Amino acid sequence: MEIPAKVLEIAEGIKTMRIRGAGRIARAAAEALKIAAENYKGPNDPGEFRKYMSRIANLVISTRPTAVSLPNAVIYVMYNLGKASGNVEELKRIVVSTAEKFIEESLNAVKKIGMIGARRIKDNAVVLTHCHSTAAASVIITAYKMGKIVKVYSTETRPFYQGRITYKHLSEHGVPVTQIPDSAVRYIMNEVDQVVVGADTIASNGAVVNKIGTSQVALVAHEARVRVFVAAETYKFSPATLIGELVPIEFRPPTEIVPQEWIDKHRNVEVLNPAFDVTPPEYIDAIITEQGVIPPQSAILVLLERFGWALEKIKQGGLGKILFEETLEE
Numbered sequence: 001m002e003i004p005a006k007v008l009e010i011a012e013g014i015k016t017m018r019i020r021g022a023g024r025i026a027r028a029a030a031e032a033l034k035i036a037a038e039n040y041k042g043p044n045d046p047g048e049f050r051k052y053m054s055r056i057a058n059l060v061i062s063t064r065p066t067a068v069s070l071p072n073a074v075i076y077v078m079y080n081l082g083k084a085s086g087n088v089e090e091l092k093r094i095v096v097s098t099a100e101k102f103i104e105e106s107l108n109a110v111k112k113i114g115m116i117g118a119r120r121i122k123d124n125a126v127v128l129t130h131c132h133s134t135a136a137a138s139v140i141i142t143a144y145k146m147g148k149i150v151k152v153y154s155t156e157t158r159p160f161y162q163g164r165i166t167y168k169h170l171s172e173h174g175v176p177v178t179q180i181p182d183s184a185v186r187y188i189m190n191e192v193d194q195v196v197v198g199a200d201t202i203a204s205n206g207a208v209v210n211k212i213g214t215s216q217v218a219l220v221a222h223e224a225r226v227r228v229f230v231a232a233e234t235y236k237f238s239p240a241t242l243i244g245e246l247v248p249i250e251f252r253p254p255t256e257i258v259p260q261e262w263i264d265k266h267r268n269v270e271v272l273n274p275a276f277d278v279t280p281p282e283y284i285d286a287i288i289t290e291q292g293v294i295p296p297q298s299a300i301l302v303l304l305e306r307f308g309w310a311l312e313k314i315k316q317g318g319l320g321k322i323l324f325e326e327t328l329e330e
């Protein structure tokens with residue numbers, strides 16, 4: 001059965017970063033599964049429906065490698081499909097309702113993070129953020145509305161310039177934002193009271209994988225004794241890291257840094273575009289989740305609570321096989 005055009009459009013949108021941000025791509029993935037189920041027109045056979053959904057799940061997961069929110073969203077839906085029994089119509093309903101539940105919980109989590117995180121912002125704070133994170137913005141906007149924030153420094157975040165999205169997002173809520181180049185972070189850090197960033201993936205040891213440059217921001221903040229907060233929903237914690245798997249770092253096309261003509265002219269120059277880096281737990285003061293504020297060293301507890309059910313299965317093999325075993329096997 002053909003994959004619905006709308007699903008292909010979402011997959012392409014995630015790949016090209018028209019749809020971006022760890023939370024947003026997770027919600028888009030859930031939406032893609034929902035649309036796929038609603039548009040299933042294959043044989044009236046539950047086995048065929050499961051195979052079809054597995055293809056969609058694999059397609060969605062393959063779009064971007066680093067943010068674990070994406071496979072975690074797919075796992076959430078596919079695991080429930082795997083457990084369910086019934087005819088095709090019943091299975092479709094399971095996919096649709098779990099996808100909707102994931103999206104709703106995800107949006108609620110962002111709001112809760114805003115309220116919980118805002119309590120940690122000091123009065124008259126100058127805050128610095130990097131890239132564009134919906135979760136970090138939620139903390140900043142909530143704290144601003146509480147009258148706590150006087151100024152936000154937002155990095156440009158080269159090469160994709162997500163800082164411009166942050167600027168627009170925060171400005172729309174009245175937050176005074178100053179854009180700075182990424183290279184000005186150390187210069188400006190003297191004026192900063194607190195750093196708030198998002199996360200794409202959090203490992204079981206509390207290391208945070210986030211937009212390239214985050215680890216430099218955290219290092220500079222550490223040197224200046226400025227606290228670093230990471231705002232992240234619990235579906236950004238990576239269950240695979242419980243068994244020692246490393247988080248893959250996405251390398252994006254060099255043309256996001258320099259135009260193709262430049263590359264053609266300078267054939268002997270290699271242009272690298274790593275999209276994420278890893279900030280060790282020692283450089284993070286707290287992770288703000290929808291369930292509360294934790295030290296990074298407690299990431300393992302979040303993982304055991306949220307994904308403990310999967311641990312035995314994870315130990316038996318790769319994440320894909322395990323979590324989708326009933327559903328993904330073709």
Ligand SMILES: O=P(O)(O)OC[C@H]1O[C@H](OP(=O)(O)O)[C@H](O)[C@@H]1O
Nearest residue numbers: 020021022023133134135198199211
């Ligand atoms: O879920 P929210 O908090 O919005 O975003 C989390 C993170 O996702 C983004 O990745 P990209 O811009 O998609 O590469 C940034 O690294 C950002 O900090």
